[in-house]
Amino acid sequence: MKDIAEIYRLNPEEVYQALGTSPRGLSEEEAARRLEEYGPNQIQEIRGTPLWKKLLSHFTNFFAILLWVGAVLAFIADQAPLAWAIIGVIVVNAVFTFIQEYKAEKATEALKRLLPPMATVIRDGEEKQIEATRLVPGDLMILREGDHVSADARLVASADMRTNNSALTGESEPVRRSAAAVIEEGLSLGDVLNLVFMGTTVTIGTGRAVVYATGMDTEFGKIAQLTQT
Template sequence: MEKFYQQKTEETLKHFESDRKQGLSGKEADKRLEKYGENTIQQQESLSVWELLWHNLNNLIVYLLLAAALLSFAMGETVEGIAVLIAVVIAVMTGFITELRAQKSIDSLQSMIYTTAKVIRDGEVMEIESAKIVPGDILVLEEGDAIAADARLLETSNFACIESALTGESEAVEKDARETYEEDVPLGDRRNVVFAGTAATRGNAYAVVTETGMKTEVGKISDMLTGDKKRQTPLDIELDKLGKAIIIAALFAAVAVLIAGVLTNQPFVEMIHISIILAVAAIPEAMPAVSTITLSRGMRTMAEHKALVKSLSAVETLGAT
């Protein structure tokens, strides 16, 4: 939001060349809409069914279990191989079905979102789609209104906003258009501005829009969340470390048994067979199923409290936070 919260009301109005009583003209609003684009937050594309399935398959522990199943079949241990495959299928399908349902619920909610905002244009208060708001628009804010863009307050009357979605502050924040700041202050302390994604809880106000779309504070957060596709959750990192540790332990045990057998003049082929069996036995077949079912239970608990979780591992991330 640049430094508009440090400017006086007159300076902010002059910056946008907008009169608070007249607002923008329809023609000027159209020009700015073409220049700045629609006031929308870019949504991360939903994963396809195959991408969701791959997301649950692409796991080091799952690879280890599949390798163990192949080795079991190769050595004639059919029952062992089938048991390992069943464990893999339970883990993968539980995670896949749970995340698929969550994604469908989120997509359904997204399609239902349709917000409007009151603005002054051509001297009249009118209600427009929030996507059509442009920098320089004068917002008319009242109790209960969702704030659709970042804006500098011009006039306030007993006005307060709830900004928990952006700052984490659970209490309503008092706002005052007359406040100015000589130095940079945190978002939660900027009393003379309002932010997209927050809501008015009391009073009424007028505000001039300073940023829209992905340039708003909530847009910047959304960009950080969707921009890094390789980000891992704490659980992903720990499971990856565990998988590598299991590989090292299994290989060490297999090699140790093989060397011990050779040194004691045991049949070489038989010792290789035993070493492979030990390596396969070292892999915890039930672990992926247990972790997936546990996280699924956490996701259902969140859903009972009216909170949708799109990714299973995000449940554990919330707990870690």
């Protein structure tokens, strides 16, 4: 995966060279080699601890054990109301933390549902429909109105193109996209107009973009990883 700063400052012609491709796209042989190197373009779920173990852990962690000791001492000191209050704190804290973790797991599932099953690319000079999981860095994607973007990519051509980036930024207003090089520094990714991101949607216009990041290396993948840790 190329550094983002290297990609968005290049002219469209230089992008092809930097990512080892051309306006004819990758060959099927090269795409297969890169798929082997980078792996499938998909959001991976980190195999986590079973839910019942997660819930139990919140009753047995260091902080909880201290509270359990406090509750026992309160019972010994004939301070039952205090003891029950401490137990209540343990239960409320454990349940609240467990619910937050459960919501995070569901958030990952929701993120995966935003991803399209297919993508349109140029390979061997021909337009093809491929499974989005087979996209690799260097693939030349064709983006049209209504398309969901399947990977992080740098635009090399665009025509009156705007994208909805709400899945990443929370902003529902479509944002203009352009293939021109960006020389400004200190911009947030959402303000770099020549980049498009996995999980966003083309609301109007068309474009061609060279993939520079797939799967968990995308901005979308990084968000998904955060929800699982």
